[in-house]
Amino acid sequence: AQRVTQPEKLLSVFKGAPVELKCNYSYSGSPELFWYVQYSRQRLQLLLRHISRESIKGFTADLNKGETSFHLKKPFAQEEDSAMYYCALRNTGGFKTIFGAGTRLFVKA
Amino acid sequence: DAGVTQSPTHLIKTRGQQVTLRCSPKSGHDTVSWYQQALGQGPQFIFQYYEEEERQRGNFPDRFSGHQFPNYSSELNVNALLLGDSALYLCASRTGGSGYTFGSGTRLTVV
Numbered sequence: 001a002q003r004v005t006q007p008e009k010l011l012s013v014f015k016g017a018p019v020e021l022k023c024n025y026s027y028s029g030s031p032e033l034f035w036y037v038q039y040s041r042q043r044l045q046l047l048l049r050h051i052s053r054e055s056i057k058g059f060t061a062d063l064n065k066g067e068t069s070f071h072l073k074k075p076f077a078q079e080e081d082s083a084m085y086y087c088a089l090r091n092t093g094g095f096k097t098i099f100g101a102g103t104r105l106f107v108k109a
Numbered sequence: 110d111a112g113v114t115q116s117p118t119h120l121i122k123t124r125g126q127q128v129t130l131r132c133s134p135k136s137g138h139d140t141v142s143w144y145q146q147a148l149g150q151g152p153q154f155i156f157q158y159y160e161e162e163e164r165q166r167g168n169f170p171d172r173f174s175g176h177q178f179p180n181y182s183s184e185l186n187v188n189a190l191l192l193g194d195s196a197l198y199l200c201a202s203r204t205g206g207s208g209y210t211f212g213s214g215t216r217l218t219v220v
Binding site for chain 1: 142144149150151152153154157164165167199201206208209210211212213216
């Protein structure tokens with residue numbers, strides 16, 4: 001069965017500190033992985049996807065198939081990074097996308 | 110481009126009633142998915158529509174049904190409402206292998 005696990009409900013870091021939001025998945029095929037972000041009073045939006053291999057707002061995420069992980073990282077957190085982050089998996093064939101429960105990131109001044 | 114628009118934004122219904130939620134996808138998008146998001150949870154996949162057909166369905170009862178129109182807009186219908194159906198209902202659209210663009214959701218409260 002497909003599953004996305006985000007083990008931390010809340011992550012609190014100081015401004016300028018590195019941040020890593022964890023995401024583990026279970027899926028038997030070759031998944032597509034995404035990170036979505038929801039800032040306060042805004043709608044859910046795509047942050048990045050693993051096939052793009054890009055850095056968005058300083059965030060990167062590497063797909064580790066051996067560890068079935070897709071952790072989101074940023075070397076220096078900013079206060080504006082405070083938001084809810086969701087890891088998501090899309091199955092091969094690209095129909096259903098499932099989401100983790102989310103991690104709330106709070107960056108303290 | 111207004112992106113994905115959903116209506117209404119808020120709705121209060123009584124148990125046993127039926128409700129219809131509406132979604133207009135982002136311009137150029139042909140695939141629409143519906144999600145239910147309960148408080149403190151991630152979005153749960155209800156179903157996806159493409160070319161006016163339901164392409165895949167999540168673990169939701171038949172009380173949840175949908176439709177996609179030729180202009181790609183979509184409706185989500187829920188019959189025989191239960192208290193547990195109270196949630197934020199999100200519509201998301203995409204085209205091809207792109208990521209989703211989400212609407213701001215419809216907050217449904219069942220009393």
